[in-house]
Amino acid sequence: MKIYNTLGHQLEDLVPLKDQSLRIYSCGPTVYDYIHIGNLSSYIMVDSLKRVIALNDFKLNHVMNFTDVDDKTIARSQQQYPGNDSLEALKELTQHYRQIFLSDMQVIGNDASSTTYVSAIANIPDIQKLITQLYHDKFAYIADDGIYFSISKYQESGKKYGQLTKIDAKNTAQQRIQNDEYDKDNVHDFALWKLQKGDEPAWQFDLDEHQLLGRPGWHIECSAMSTTNLGLPFDIHTGGVDLIFPHHENEIAQSTAGNESSLYAKYFMHNEHLLVEGRKMSKSLNNFYTLRDIIEKGYEPIAFRLMVLQTHYRKQINFSWDNLEAAQNRLNDFRLIADIKWQLINDKAPELNFADYKTAILKALSDDLNTPEALTIVSKVSSDIIENLVSPNQRSEFHQFLSFLDAGLGLSLSNRPDITNDQKQLITERQTARGLKNWDQADQIRQQLTDQAIELRDTSFGAIWSHVEPAQG
RNA sequence: GGCACGUUGGCCGAGGAGUUAGGCAAAAGUCUGCAAAACUUUUUACACGAGUGCGAGUCUCGUACGUGCCUCCA
Numbered sequence: 001m002k003i004y005n006t007l008g009h010q011l012e013d014l015v016p017l018k019d020q021s022l023r024i025y026s027c028g029p030t031v032y033d034y035i036h037i038g039n040l041s042s043y044i045m046v047d048s049l050k051r052v053i054a055l056n057d058f059k060l061n062h063v064m065n066f067t068d069v070d071d072k073t074i075a076r077s078q079q080q081y082p083g084n085d086s087l088e089a090l091k092e093l094t095q096h097y098r099q100i101f102l103s104d105m106q107v108i109g110n111d112a113s114s115t116t117y118v119s120a121i122a123n124i125p126d127i128q129k130l131i132t133q134l135y136h137d138k139f140a141y142i143a144d145d146g147i148y149f150s151i152s153k154y155q156e157s158g159k160k161y162g163q164l165t166k167i168d169a170k171n172t173a174q175q176r177i178q179n180d181e182y183d184k185d186n187v188h189d190f191a192l193w194k195l196q197k198g199d200e201p202a203w204q205f206d207l208d209e210h211q212l213l214g215r216p217g218w219h220i221e222c223s224a225m226s227t228t229n230l231g232l233p234f235d236i237h238t239g240g241v242d243l244i245f246p247h248h249e250n251e252i253a254q255s256t257a258g259n260e261s262s263l264y265a266k267y268f269m270h271n272e273h274l275l276v277e278g279r280k281m282s283k284s285l286n287n288f289y290t291l292r293d294i295i296e297k298g299y300e301p302i303a304f305r306l307m308v309l310q311t312h313y314r315k316q317i318n319f320s321w322d323n324l325e326a327a328q329n330r331l332n333d334f335r336l337i338a339d340i341k342w343q344l345i346n347d348k349a350p351e352l353n354f355a356d357y358k359t360a361i362l363k364a365l366s367d368d369l370n371t372p373e374a375l376t377i378v379s380k381v382s383s384d385i386i387e388n389l390v391s392p393n394q395r396s397e398f399h400q401f402l403s404f405l406d407a408g409l410g411l412s413l414s415n416r417p418d419i420t421n422d423q424k425q426l427i428t429e430r431q432t433a434r435g436l437k438n439w440d441q442a443d444q445i446r447q448q449l450t451d452q453a454i455e456l457r458d459t460s461f462g463a464i465w466s467h468v469e470p471a472q473g
Numbered sequence: 474g475g476c477a478c479g480u481u482g483g484c485c486g487a488g489g490a491g492u493u494a495g496g497c498a499a500a501a502g503u504c505u506g507c508a509a510a511a512c513u514u515u516u517u518a519c520a521c522g523a524g525u526g527c528g529a530g531u532c533u534c535g536u537a538c539g540u541g542c543c544u545c546c547a
Contacts (some may be wrong), residue, residue, distance in 0.1 A: 039547050070545085072545080165476065165542080166475085166476060188544090218545085240546075242546050244542070246544075272541085273547070279540085280540075311486070311487095315486090316540065322498085326497035327496090327497085330496055373487060373494090375496080442507085443506095455509080458509075
């Protein structure tokens with residue numbers, strides 16, 4: 001299995017650091033609002049990664065964090081719960097959006113159950129421990145408004161700041177230097193701990209003789225939670241491309257300062273952003289969507305998943321309603337095929353080589369998650385099946401194939417139910433009516449089934465049914 | 474200004490030197506009790522300019538454009 005490693009900017013074989021087990025850390029959502037479809041695409045990538053890893057017989061341990069202590073969650077919690085204790089308000093707000101996030105994961109087809117979720121609020125002692133260590137090792141210093149990480153000290157220790165990107169003072173935006181009013185040694189130095197301002201939620205932090213009531217910075221949260229849960233170094237770190245700098249760069253620095261090795265995570269995987277009609281999603285452009293908008297327009301979350309999988313994760317996806325419509329249609333076609341597993345009525349159907357298809361799909365997925373290629377193969381199989389159905393001899397192979405597709409792509413094709421005996425009876429009655437050329441009765445029965453969300457099409461092998469999805473808006 | 478990734482037919486998108494995916498949409502036709510499906514057709518597209526090659530969407534260089542990052546962001 002190969003993946004593209006941002007560390008080194010090349011495709012690499014995926015080889016676990018130890019045993020056959022992969023430890024993965026994903027930067028999760030900031031839980032202050034509904035997540036948007038761009039966030040979702042990012043988590044679909046992580047989910048695909050986990051699926052492919054499992055299909056390649058690796059074990060895995062996946063940790064994802066909720067960013068629950070940051071400017072946005074604090075601001076929103078105070079706005080939403082004015083007058084409450086600020087920490088209670090923060091917990092209330094973030095808990096609320098955590099639940100919504102988990103439910104979004106589920107409807108989008110992401111397997112959230114195999115993930116360990118962590119959050120800053122619950123891990124303040126670990127975060128403080130790491131800061132204390134950095135401070136004692138002289139990689140951190142106390143300034144007017146908090147504790148900062150010293151990049152120059154890190155560099156003096158012989159380590160490179162900028163393992164993922166080329167960083168130097170020249171490529172710092174002019175604006176940043178002008179706006180930099182903080183008491184920092186170096187413009188790139190970043191906060192590990194921020195002293196309390198106003199009535200922000202704050203935690204007591206006794207660092208040697210200093211009493212530093214405050215809260216952690218964003219970067220240190222991830223550094224502390226990843227390594228306490230997965231150890232150091234761990235295997236794979238994931239996130240959107242926007243996190244490469246400074247977030248992941250800073251995590252590397254914090255986690256490796258003072259260590260012999262500068263290895264934090266062996267592989268970094270970053271997904272490209274989702275664009276809307278070719279432009280960045282933003283509230284001011286009025287092109288900012290959440291899963292709720294998709295559902296309201298009558299599309300299924302799983303169709304959005306298919307749309308995301310149709311594009312390679314390292315390419316920008318262009319979201320548009322037309323594309324989503326196309327994906328929804330393609331999904332409906334796949335489902336048509338899936339429903340055929342209950343009606344293998346053509347015993348002359350040519351043998352399909354499911355083993356070869358599986359091999360080809362797994363190969364595509366194992367090549368840096370080439371989901372578009374895998375879907376192409378699925379479409380090929382579909383067109384074979386639509387033509388001649390599947391021979392009853394291949395019943396179990398076909399069922400296994402559908403399960404395999406679900407394991408790899410998560411499109412829920414294998415768990416579609418059979419129709420009821422009454423419905424089967426109706427189909428038989430209709431066939432009898434058709435035999436007698438009693439078209440009125442035949443059409444009436446078809447209408448009856450249509451009302452029960454079952455669609456019929458007459459083929460040379462007989463009537464084939466399929467479950468119809470909810471009407472589109 | 475620095476760094477990075479892109480630019481493929483009506484739309485979306487793989488492919489990464491020779492054979493030329495796939496999906497979606499539209500139109501016409503074949504088939505059909507109706508409906509649907511399927512099939513056929515709608516003259517093979519790769520930003521532009523150079524270069525290397527017997528041969529270039531595919532490699533090199535340049536140009537243009539797009540998108541992102543450069544203190545928050547998936």
